[in-house]
Amino acid sequence: METQSKKATSLKLTDIKSMPIRTFWITSIAFFICFFAWxxxxxxxxxVVKDLGLTPEQKWNSIILAVTGTVFARLLIGKLCDKYGPRLCYTYLLIIGAIPVILLGFVQTPTQFLICRLFIGFIGASFVITQFHTSIMFAPNIVGTANATSAGWGNLGGGANRLGMPLIAAAVVSFGVADEVAWRYSMMIAGAIAMLMGVVYYFFTQDTPEGNFTQLKKEGKMPTLKKDEESFASVLKDYRVWILFVVYAASFGMELTVYGTMDDYLQNTFGLTRTTAGNLVLSFALMNIFARTLGGFFGDKFGKLKGLRGRVLFLAVILAVxxxxxxxFSTTTSIGLGIFFLIAFSLSVQMAEGATFSVVPFINKKAIGSISGIVGAGGNVGAFLAAMFLKSQSALAETQAIAANTNLGEAAVKAAQSAAASTAVSGGYFLIGISVVVAAGLSLAIKFSTEDEKATALEMNKIKVPEYALGDK
Structure with a gap:
């Protein structure tokens, strides 16, 4: 039996009659909607703060809970993809995940709000299914680019909501809804769209180029449950998976954390207005439309030149950058230089994310879902740890600044608090940057066997490889 004979070898975006390309579009759109709702x-x-009376602590906790919920969902969804296929997993995730999004429009207390934020975070697991589905639809010569592009376009949802949600709210208000509750209706609409996308996913995609998992299992072309369990056990024992876990924590995790704190940092450090700072952060988030694709593209290019080791080398370099x-950036006090280095950071962090998932599909071809889930969870673990670190640093510095200036008037207190927050977060960014460079060095420890290199080289040359030649990890 031969494998990958029906996988797409190019990313022809207009060829929607092709199952891999149609799946690429649908999974990218589904991922966009999930991030938009998330x-x-x-x-x-x-x-929300005004309506529900949230304290600053509760506001911070809502952000952390949304990231925390995603960690567990990503770990689980990868194994489910390997067992049941991406089509059913995405369908159920979209439909069930839409429920807390809709319920957010009905919350009346801070506790209810926090609970909904926790469960809404589960739809962040959509990333894992997106990467899994794209990985099994595209051949090795293009899989890095396809993975990075689908993920990057999906990540746009996390930035596009800054524009899209206010537009939805404005439309709701035009129908006579009061401004102060428009956010509730907007979230219900976002949830309904996600639920509808679940139906689309079920009817217009299939698990693999050859068919759905249920069909392939009946034909004896899928591994048994025992082999599934053995494969998952081998994933947990593979050190490379955990290195990539750390690498993704150092890339996507840092992107989430830095962008989540950048609005306030730009205001406190450079004196920008909230609108200007918000627009800058939005523009960096929108770089996902091409930056992450570049990471996957160069990962594929280095893969052609230097084999699987080439993919790892590029990942290490871009992560170090x-x-x-x-x-x-953390040491810069000039707004001009600050923006320059922030752009460079945005470009490199998104390329590092794309480069990570140009390596993932080659670790263990029989457990791509499980590996994607573990690595994807690493991003959220990194975001959680970095957010907790910055929160503790900033909260302590601000508390001390307020205590030291309480007798000098409100203006003096605010100025001291702003300066303290800026200094604390700057120091935090510096240490986080150092940790990312360390992760880059760690990534060089990822190795591939000679057999893996040979099998991939044959596939890259469009020579069909017998399934037995791929071997087990």
Whole structure:
């Protein structure tokens, strides 16, 4: 039996009759909608704080809970993809995940809000299914680019909500809904769209180029449950998976954390207005439309030149660049230089994310879902740890600044608090940047066997490889 004979060898985006290309579009759109709903409440937080009476602590906790929920969902969904296929997993995730999004429009207390934020975070697991589905639809010569592009376009949802959700709210208000509750209706609409996308996913995609998992299992072309369990056990024992876990924590995790704190940092450090700072952060988030694709593209290019080792080398280099750019940015006091290095950080961190998932599909071809889930969870673990670190640093510095200036008037207290927050977060960014460089060095420990290199080289040359030649990890 031969494998990968029906996988797409190019990313012809207009060829929607092709199952891999159609799946690429549908999974990218589904991922976009999930991210849009996941972070949909962010533009409305001032309204939520006022409506529900959230304290600053509760506001921070809502952000952390949304990231925390995703960690567990990503770990689980990868194994489910390997067992049941991406089509059913995405369908159920979209439909069930839409429920807390809709319920957010009905919350009346801070506790209810926090619970909904926790469960809304589960739809962040959509990333794992997106990467899994794209990985098994595209051949090795293009899989890095396809993975990075689908993920990058999906990540746009996390930035597009800053524009899209206020537009939905404006449309709702035009129908006579009061401004102060428009956020509730907006979230319900976002949830309904996600639920509808679940139906689309079920009817217009299939698990693999050859067919759905249920069909392939009946034909004896899928591994048995025992082999599934053995494969998952081998994944947990593979050190390379855990290195990539750390690498993704150092890339996607840092992107989430830095962008989540950048609005306030730009205001406190460079004196920008909230609108200007918000627009800058939005523009960096929108770089996902091409930056992440570049990471996957160059990963594929280095793969053609230097084999699987070439993919790892590029990943290490771009990750090191990311860390250096964040470290230098943290020491910058000039707004011009600050924006320059922030752009460089945005470009390199998103390329590092794409490069990571140009390596993932080659670790263990029989457990791509499980590996994607573990590595994807690493991003959220990194975001959680970095957010907790910055929160503790900033909260302590601000508390001390307030205590030291209470007798000098409100203006003096605010100025001291702003300066303290800026200094604390700057120091935090510096240390985070150093940790990213360390992760880059760690990534070089990822090795591939000679057999893996040979099998991939044959596939890259479009020579069909017998399934037995791929071997087990």
């Amino acid at each position: 972070f949909g409440i962010v533009p409305f937080m001032p309204d 990311e860390g250096c750019m964040l470290t230098v």
